[in-house]
Amino acid sequence: QRFRFCGDLDCPDWVLAEISTLAKISSVKLKLICAQVLRDLLGEAMEYEKILKLTSDAKLESGDVKATIAVLGFILSSAAKHNVDGESLSSELQQLGLPKEHACGLCRSYEEKQSSLQDRLRACSLRLSQLGSVGWRVDYTLSSSELQEVNEPLVHLSFQLRDGEHSGMVAVPMALSADKFRVLLA
Amino acid sequence: MLLVLSEEQKAHLGCLPRAGGAAVGELGRLALELLRRGAAPRACEAAARKLNVGVDTVQHGVEGLTYLLTESSKLMISEADFQDSIHVLGFSDELNKLLLQLYLDNRKEVRSILGELTPKLPSYHNLEWRLDVQLASRSLRQQIKPAVTIKLHLNQHEDQTAQVLQTDPSTLLHLIQQLEQALGEMKTNHCRRIVRNMK
Numbered sequence: 001q002r003f004r005f006c007g008d009l010d011c012p013d014w015v016l017a018e019i020s021t022l023a024k025i026s027s028v029k030l031k032l033i034c035a036q037v038l039r040d041l042l043g044e045a046m047e048y049e050k051i052l053k054l055t056s057d058a059k060l061e062s063g064d065v066k067a068t069i070a071v072l073g074f075i076l077s078s079a080a081k082h083n084v085d086g087e088s089l090s091s092e093l094q095q096l097g098l099p100k101e102h103a104c105g106l107c108r109s110y111e112e113k114q115s116s117l118q119d120r121l122r123a124c125s126l127r128l129s130q131l132g133s134v135g136w137r138v139d140y141t142l143s144s145s146e147l148q149e150v151n152e153p154l155v156h157l158s159f160q161l162r163d164g165e166h167s168g169m170v171a172v173p174m175a176l177s178a179d180k181f182r183v184l185l186a
Numbered sequence: 187m188l189l190v191l192s193e194e195q196k197a198h199l200g201c202l203p204r205a206g207g208a209a210v211g212e213l214g215r216l217a218l219e220l221l222r223r224g225a226a227p228r229a230c231e232a233a234a235r236k237l238n239v240g241v242d243t244v245q246h247g248v249e250g251l252t253y254l255l256t257e258s259s260k261l262m263i264s265e266a267d268f269q270d271s272i273h274v275l276g277f278s279d280e281l282n283k284l285l286l287q288l289y290l291d292n293r294k295e296v297r298s299i300l301g302e303l304t305p306k307l308p309s310y311h312n313l314e315w316r317l318d319v320q321l322a323s324r325s326l327r328q329q330i331k332p333a334v335t336i337k338l339h340l341n342q343h344e345d346q347t348a349q350v351l352q353t354d355p356s357t358l359l360h361l362i363q364q365l366e367q368a369l370g371e372m373k374t375n376h377c378r379r380i381v382r383n384m385k
Contacts, residue, residue, distance in 0.1 A: 126314040126316040126335060128337075
């Protein structure tokens with residue numbers, strides 16, 4: 001069976017298996033755990049101790065806690081990736097066996113943060129390099145050892161690139177004569 | 187298959203009968219720690235003081251035991267072969283029994299440590315992809331040219347490298363088809379026969 005939040009593909013087996021673990025936690029606590037997982041997906045720090053406290057009532061082992069965080073992370077980021085609205089996500093999760101209150105609570109948290117999640121995913125998309133800033137300077141050469149009267153302008157450009165792999169700025173300097181610069185601008 | 191011990195190793199292990207049964211247990215524990223974590227000179231010094239022998243003797247004894255354990259675990263030799271191999275050292279029966287017990291108890295763990303020492307190729311860590319469509323360039327306006335950009339993150343000896351690749355969708359489909367054919371080889375009779383025999 002195909003699900004929209006899985007990109008119109010079958011739901012992965014491990015997600016199906018962990019839905020029953022999610023059902024063990026109360027729906028109120030699940031909404032709070034969702035909020036923590038959303039914080040992690042948005043790049044802020046996740047408070048793992050709070051999640052441990054919330055899951056202690058359901059008597060989950062440490063492996064189950066990590067599985068819960070993983071499956072919630074998958075559901076929320078995958079739904080944002082495929083631009084699924086809250087209601088469709090809720091009905092699809094109920095089809096997978098998640099109880100109604102749990103699904104509704106999860107989807108309400110998802111709807112609140114859907115656009116910020118999508119903005120964050122857009123920013124994380126593959127990007128090879130990014131232009132940080134451009135610095136320029138125009139010099140005027142008066143004379144040189146070759147020719148006494150040169151009187152030519154010279155443009156210096158420096159592109160600051162943010163390289164994706166080695167996070168840090170790389171400077172690419174270049175010098176252009178006036179004609180070359182005009183060709184570049186044309 | 188019998189283990190062949192060189193003269194030097196026989197001399198190293200020669201200190202064991204003098205040290206006594208409890209000492210052999212202690213040295214065996216040190217030998218396992220050496221395999222798990224690497225050399226621990228302080229532990230050897232502490233053991234030497236406790237057993238009232240020189241630090242060198244303890245060190246040689248531990249190294250000899252380590253060699254004995256790794257070689258016997260590597261070759262997975264049977265109990266009878268192990269006993270025959272150490273018989274040549276001329277130890278008492280009790281000491282032989284202790285060494286055999288040390289080998290059998292720790293065989294699995296030593297094999298798993300040895301298994302991690304094989305050279306590794308770079309392994310898959312993460313794959314990021316992006317689908318772009320080129321609409322125009324300086325030389326030609328009004329085009330439609332799709333391209334898939336892939337960044338392959340690889341792990342080798344705790345080093346992370348990234349490889350950037352770019353291809354058009356038809357080459358990517360061909361690649362996928364070739365990889366699926368490679369996976370499909372597992373289902374042929376030839377591969378099935380070998381996998382069945384390996385189990």
